Amino acid sequence: MTTRRKYHHRHLRDTLVAAALEALPEVGAEGLSLRALARRAGVSEAAPYHHFADKDALLAALAAECFLLLLEALEAAVREAGDDQRRRFQLTGIAYVRFAVAHPAHFRAMELPGVAARMPAEVKRKVDAFYREEGRRMRAAQKQGLIAPLPFDGLILAATSLVHGLARLIIDGATPVKPGDVEHAARVAREVTAVFGVGVLPRPAGQL
Amino acid sequence: MTTRRKYHHRHLRDTLVAAALEALPEVGAEGLSLRALARRAGVSEAAPYHHFADKDALLAALAAECFLLLLEALEAAVREAGDDQRRRFQLTGIAYVRFAVAHPAHFRAMELPGVAARMPAEVKRKVDAFYREEGRRMRAAQKQGLIAPLPFDGLILAATSLVHGLARLIIDGATPVKPGDVEHAARVAREVTAVFGVGVLPRPAGQL
DNA sequence: GGGCAATCTTAACAGTGTTAAGATTGCCCC
């Protein structure tokens, strides 16, 4: 039985988000229920409505938390990668896939309908800051000739699409990678990003 | 009021799937309800259970229909593209993105949890046949030197990931493309697939 | 035509999101 201490919980909002984050891997993003979360938090089943307008608001808060976790994973990858911008770029992509395969429910929570739209300003700021900094580095590398002189936005969008799509395909089982096999997924991600590096059109022999 | 003719409907199964296909763009994949579909079909709210074990089974049948629609779009693209395998490859990718942006609810219905697993054998066969034929052509083109001599599976997986991820990102609004703007999406898809063609690593000047 | 099995309906249960009304409590201000 969930212990119900005082009439006023005082930290219900955070507790609910924490409960959602905890229950997420167990029941999946679509299996979350406001009432169940309230029970888990030791509170009446209608209590959440004093902190969230509706279920989607709670899901948005949950998704924000997931975005932060993903961002941490990417930042860790970037730190480990060092200053070689090519390596940095590839390892970020691999880390993206790793996160998705290691935490598929978290990943799915971020693509629930209408969740990306109402991302909290603070989270959006952090995410944007990361993208801006990495974008800056990529542009510099491009100027140095380390990256092909392609339209920048298209280049970034292509890279983002690649790892996002790969993550989705692996999670959905449209790939030989078994669910949860992070290391295998990482190897596949390395190969796929390498293909993206050299391109599908043939290069003259012996060149890169 | 929905007209309820006879006690036995006789084509309920197909009617339900058709109703789902029809309601899909209006209410979205997550907004579908078995009871609402039964009402729409002019039948009692428990009738669907004599044709589908549970809601997921209906959703799987719906997803199968969506796979066929997507497949038709890809086949049309392939026919229009002709025999230039590079063009064929790129246009297939663009058609994939077009379909997703034009029918986002259909696209989402295909990635509902646990739906890809129970795809009907006949649909799976058709999809596999398409992939096999296109794979064969790609291998031949690669042997001719029209496609880079990369590990084949990685190459295909990368291309699939690219267009799937791009479609997802556009639908989710993570892109300048406005929802439903198919032509804009197609232009973006052309650019992104072009990036994939030449690769992110620089090539010597004047070469392709 | 009789009987059987498929098909559909009615009725009910448990669970959900959501809202309205009232109880409880922290907290600010006099």
Add this chain to the structure above:
DNA sequence: GGGGCAATCTTAACACTGTTAAGATTGCCC
């Protein structure tokens, strides 16, 4: 410190959902 206000939480209810069991209706085959 005490009074009152507003935030917080509870209880109760409504409408909806997926799902199941029991019975009614009908097509169909022998």
